[in-house]
Amino acid sequence: MGRAPCCDKANVKKGPWSPEEDSLLKDYIHKYGTGGNWIALPHKAGLKRCGKSCRLRWLNYLRPNIKHGEFTDEEDRVICSLFASIGSRWSIMAAQLPGRTDNDIKNYWNTKLKKKLMARTKPPPFPSSHQTLPTSYYTPSPTPSFAAFEPLSTLQSDLLNNNNSVFLATNPCFNHTSVPESYYPVKEKLIMFGSEPSCTSSDGSCSQIEMKREDMSSFQGFCASNGYEDNHKFMLSCGGENVSGYNGETPLDYDVKRLISCSGNNNWCACSNNNMNNHALVDENKTQEKGMYYYY
DNA sequence: AAAGGGAACAACCGCGTTCCG
DNA sequence: ACGGAACGCGGTTGTTCCCTT
Secondary structure (H helix, E strand, C coil), X not given: CCCCCCCCHHHCCCCCXXXXXXXXXXXXXXXXXXXXXXXXXXXXXXXXXXXXXXXXXXXXXXXXXXXCCCCCHHHHHHHHHHXXXXXXXHHHHHHHCCCCCHHHHHHHHHHHHHHHHHHHCCCCCCCCCCCCCCHHHCEECCCCCCCCCCCCHHHHHHHHHHHCCCCHHHCHHHCHHHCCCXXXXXXXXXXXXXXXXXXXXXXXXXXXXXXXXXXXXXXXEEEEECCCHHHCCEEEEEECCCCCCCCXXXXXXXXXXXXXXXXXXXXXXXXXXXXXXXXXXXXXXXXXXXXXXXXX
């Protein structure tokens, strides 16, 4: 048994909205508001539309102060920073960009910004699995090839604290009181990206990774650090030897995240360590689920 | 000028979450 | 506390437009 449909599909119009429908909806909402019930609204407004469709039309196009047209460089920067931090949480991004809707941002990202980003910089070579790389592989890049996206520290903290899904202090997966002293003292916040957010999973399993500080650079696969270590901030993007595919993301998304995460005044490094298991404690059931980690 | 292909954008769908009786 | 209804979100699909051949 599937879920009951939200409306009578046979009797609702689908497809593009006509100007007449737009004005019916706009007029109704201006007069009476949404009434807190989108399902009943179309009938009251004289529309043969699904309530969800009305809601979407209103939120994305008809409500006041919607911005259409080109995104500014500043908006680009915000989107990229947020994407690097929180991934495809379009509604959170929209909340940071007045006048922009989540749908707008999503479309813009998928059709333009992602490509723009990829065109403006090239990622370092992607080391193949089990490839042993010489130390000389470290490749400093003195001048960043892409405008740096600084972490939106204050903004992100507030943002992420509020939605509580990634704040270390409340995240049972990263109970650092149990992390031995010899481990890198993970700072107050550890945010995990890209990987499946199984920390809230009902079976109690976690996509968990703990590493010794010194092993960050010897993790099998690749690492990227953007040199925030001095003030206890750095970004890290890791993929392990068992990475197959790209942590469940499309290769392009994966690369874009890597690019963004390392776009500051940073060094790329890629290195290998065949004894990974001695150094990185990875939930053995979750070795495919390595994501992007952001410490600060 | 017409056809084909790709890009851009609008809208839909399904599912998880929240609300409320 | 529970269950159903409604909401909100993100992924996906459909349509239109525009450029190239």
